[in-house]
Amino acid sequence: MAQNDLIIRFGGEGGEGIISSGDMVAQAAARSGLEVLTFKTFPAEIRGGYAMYQTRFAHDNILCEGSGFDVMVAFNQEALDQNVKLMKEGTVLVYDYPGGDIAEEQNIPGVTCYPVPMSKTAKEDLGMYRVKNMVAMGAVAELFAISMDQIRETIKEKFGKKGAEIVELNFKALDAGRDHVRNNLKKTDPYKMDPGKPKEGTIIISGNEAVGLGALLAGVQFFSAYPITPATEVANYLSKELPKFKGTLVQAEDEIASIGNVIGASYAGAKAMTATSGPGLSLMQELIGLASISEVPIVICDVQRGGPSTGLPTKHEQSDLLLAALGCHGDASKVVISPEGVEDCVYLTVEAFNVAEKYQVPVIILSDGSLGFRTASMKRPDPKSLRIVNRELYKGNGKPFARYEFTASGVSAMALPGTPGGAYISTGLEHAESSAPRYTADNHSKMLDKRFNKLNDIEDFFPKTEADVQDGAGLGIITWGSTIGVVREAVKLARAQGLKVSALYPKLVWPLPLKALNGFTSKHKKILIPEVNKQGQLARLIKSETGLNSISYPIYGGMPFTPAMILDKIKEVI
């Protein structure tokens, strides 16, 4: 029986090749024409500790990591211990035995167990312990019909530079794994991937790379950041690509400097961006306020991680929403948007620049650890089809220039240095239209109104709130960020079971899309808000803006929701 949706999880010690095994399976599946979505968690330490990488593949669009796994490949005892309680009836376990870290032959009720001597084969037959993961890959490919040719291709690309000998050794390990299955095991489980047809126009990309690509598509010219997990990959990717477009990339001495760099670059006319994670976003707050009051368009990508403080540096959390929306001294107008998946990471980053440019505001993109590290397949973007918005500029038309002129839209033209007649001071001090300091109560109120009111039509400019309303549903779910994919899948499952449920997926999370929100909440008796943080941050924001008492469903264990958890909750509250 072929399977249309399969999740294979690799678990072992960090640094043992878990990640590259998962990557290769994902790559091979994508090449065979399948949709893929990966999920990894790893320890904050470079070596050691439990690391996990799973790949989900299917013929249809994959919405999230899924609920658990079908196949577990355990490289050591810890991986086994961590996952054994998650193995449901029918799960398959492939494990390193005998001769590895796992001391006993496994016999788990309801679980099909395939021992494969990964360490032993690698060490004793091939003389290189490091290729243990390839032995595992060979066994997995043979067991679940994953294209061996595609895996070989990936190996060639990955190790080609290291020389033919290394490639050969990896091939041998792969074959040894395959042969072990052929000669010693009898397949009794039903899982087998039915390859699709190689698809034209598909790419496979990580969430963090997708943000970088989105920035390039938007025309980013300047990027400055300070390394922090899980955001570093955005900078790594742009370091490689941005110079090709004559863009400038600076590694700053800290996050304060990086956002300072970005503000300077944008004032000078460049589309500019930084990427960080929670602790960095905390440090940037003062200058986010500066960008807000001085009306300098900037984009900040915050790849959220567990907090507060250093918290859980490699774990998943959606807990920076309140910081992003409200975390500035004074009344700072800003925009926060949050992508649900890697495709969104591309397009919403483009839109983040559009919003920043149109409204001359700081825009924060809230990604998160599991989304940033996830790789998934998506349709190749077409650069020509994108909407690109640029800021309104003072062209030096003889009219005296007032940088902070009161206009009907609240947005005033910006003069770029070099423009005759446009010289002005960009300032974080409250100012008159001319930009000269002015602290009168009247002027401060008017300027604050200007900076907030200019965002009045943002819900129409950024129409990314999708309402999936089912007739007769009493329960509506509202969620944000990468939890959207999980809820989408849970809603499908619920409806398949005859449950009536609606959902609202806002991508604009600050200011809240009130028209869409109110329209949705008025149609449903109960509103459930699942999110991965302790305080129920979106639920609080919604309550503060609309008075709505929702059923907040916060989780905070460093892992994303699963569709099964949402489905259970739906059943509980419906």
Place this chain on the structure above:
Amino acid sequence: MTTATEPLKAKDYKSEIPPTWCPGCGDYGVLNAVLKAFADLQIDINNTVLVSGIGCSSRFPYFVKTYGMHTAHGRVLPVATGVKMARPELEVIAFGGDGDGFSIGGGHVPHVARKNTDITYIMMDNSIYGLTKGQMSPTTPLGMVTSTTPYGAPDNPLNPLAFCLTYGATFVAQGYSSKSKVVEDLVKRAIKHKGFSFVNIISPCPTFNKVNTFDFYKDRIGELPADHNTKDLNAALKYAFEGIDGKIATGVFYDVDKPSLLDRLNGIKDKAKASVDYDINKIIDDFIP
């Protein structure tokens, strides 16, 4: 309107906003010298950006007619860096005080110095916090009474010149606000210098610093000897720490030519075979499985 044939005078660089400094503040002298330097260099109003942090001295950009940015306390150098790296053709000059630059912003100075970032940094050093009314600053002398040190300052002052020299600044100079002509010359040389140039200008705060007054400096300001070799880092450091003949030394301490941050970033772009119309589809191709 001035035409190309009419050179701009110092007053033409003055904005409509009158300085808000106290009468007798040393910063007036700096402003006048800078305006003169601008006139002498015929600085292009439209292609010059003055960037500052927060403090009395950081109000500087408002009083000049060029483009400017008044940013946040201590953040003048990062913001100035962003302007210059994004638009290398612009003249970018950073202004601020000793508190702004070496206390809250002190973490940025070493990096701008070591990267040899192509900006000029003019510090108005009054050894006190002016705008917040007279607290101890990083250059306040040990033992001085200030509003936060009623029993005398417990911290050793730092040496801005030695600091910048040590971290690799390629142009380091010191002036005194009353010696307008010297300041004007230092500012001109600093602007013309490629890479990071730092000019510390002793600029008394008669309102809050009752020790380092104009009177105090009257006989305490000296000049570097005419034969000082500005390529000699050790000599520069010696003068920075010891002064000259028991006096505070002014003049150009150090002036060397080295690759700047822009040079190095351009090198990176060359390596990446950069072009403004690079086809983005080529990098999308890398993601084809």
